[in-house]
Amino acid sequence: MSATMNTIRHIRTSMLDLAYEERGSPTGDPVVLMHGFPYDPRGYDDVAEGLSASGHRVITPYLRGYGPTRFISSDVMRSGQQAALARDLLDLLDVLSIPRAALVGYDWGGRAACIVAALWPERVRCLITGDGYNIQNIPGSVIPADPEAEHRFWYQYYFHGQRGVAGLTANREALCRLLWRLWSPSWSFDDDTYARTSSSFDNPDFVDVVIHSYRHRYGYAPGDPALEEIEYQLSQQPAIDVPTISLCGADDGVDPPARTDNDYAHFRGHYERRVLPGIGHNIPQEAPAATLQALRDLMKLSHPA
Template sequence: MKFIDTDVLHQAYEEHGPSDGEAVILLHGFPYDPRCYDAVAPALAARGYRVIVPYLRGYGPTRFLSRDTLRSGQQAALAHDLRALMDALGIGRAAMAGYDWGGRAACIAAALWPERVTALVTGNGYNIQNIPASVAPGAPEAEHRHWYQFYFHTPRGEAGLEADRFGLGRLLWKLWSPSWRFTPEEYARSAASFENPDFVAVVIQSYRHRFGYAAGDAAFEAIERALEAQPPITVPSINLWGDDDGVNPPPDMDTTAHRFTGRYERRLLPGIGHNIPQEDPQAVVRALLDLMG
């Protein structure tokens, strides 16, 4: 465990491999933490890469520097934190892998600051939210799978997360990875990160902001405006998608392929759910090595 201060965060991160190696940044999602990369990071470090695995804002030991900072989990904030961490660590360019919230940060970095990203492994394709279009309802099946997001829009949902973040996270793990037989100990190791004092506030703001029900942090408004154009991703990319994903199952047609204008490939992972790096770490390692080799 290491720490470094950025402009907003006292950022916690784990580092593997030689300090002078080519950088790789691995980004977790909600409700997960860096434990999802426990089999990925050492494999990359053994090949000489410098591997950085941060705790996102609101998770684990990461803390805000100021009590006055909005506890925002909006997509622009996550991307800003990623770039700020790279700046603080003196990393000019890095390969990135992420899914869910972390995949969103990595996709935004690749789209808006491609000079900082050598390669991208993304879970579930083009992960950048189209917030202006979020008011349009989706298919009934998709709306059903997103029940937790609508729950978080309400005071009842906020109170429910505050009261039992451990139980709610465990339920989402089961629903989103129905074929993965994780142990209580595996879940508990990650769920410890949800005890962060800002976890609930960051999560609630994230799910409300993406539907236009909560204001964003004014400091990130320029990033949000740039994302409204749904910018293309030009860096070499591999899209990993678990075909047993319970929250975001893969479509028959690759509906986000047109968002990737450089080298691009979608790889479907049989029997794998939403937590790709923990369920199939070798798929993440292979994808990164294929892009960086």
């Protein structure tokens, strides 16, 4: 499938001049596609084209710290915490006057989508989440994972120190490309494919947002005071009630799926996990057909707003 880039639009929220791409019918059923780290809306090009061809209104935002999205003031905290990502998604729905949308997300974007589905379920028609329940258990982050998982999280610990800040600042393109290779070992992407996304990492706030994200989730950095109430609710690990399909790449190099679905208990109502053979971490770009099929299957089960 050949995808074309759409015009970039902007909205203003209390924190951001938030950039997004929109395609499809303005009166179609809305679908919001949320990218992760270190990716951008290019990962959804084939998915967005398929949805727009079916008459949907397709919105793909650039997360805070990526591409043309900018903070509205130097006074706004360059937070990358999970509550900030969710608040941005909710603000996007509000400003665009979208009462209810289907959400698709993976990595950071999956976290934002899961949070909005958990705390504001009336705004979510259905949810496609990469790798299951993505809401961080920050109070439980002191509990170590098994050594294999800790090894895969090396980049997170790297970002906890000043050397990691300097490394991401100086080598963001090479470092993020390395993560693409490690996390999607079965995906043969070319230089042009990577370059179309890596330009989004030139955002002046990219490093600050990324570093804060990986420090806050372990309790090593304070969050934005304006988001404390949301973070408190997330510390309770709220369940997700909306119809959900979890897509997991069988070859994911950073978060490989367990044999047993340990996230099942976090979902109430319709829930299904689909493990995708030969697919890594960048699910929508590596497996657009499977992503589209999952969303279409869910939308048959749920009614539009």
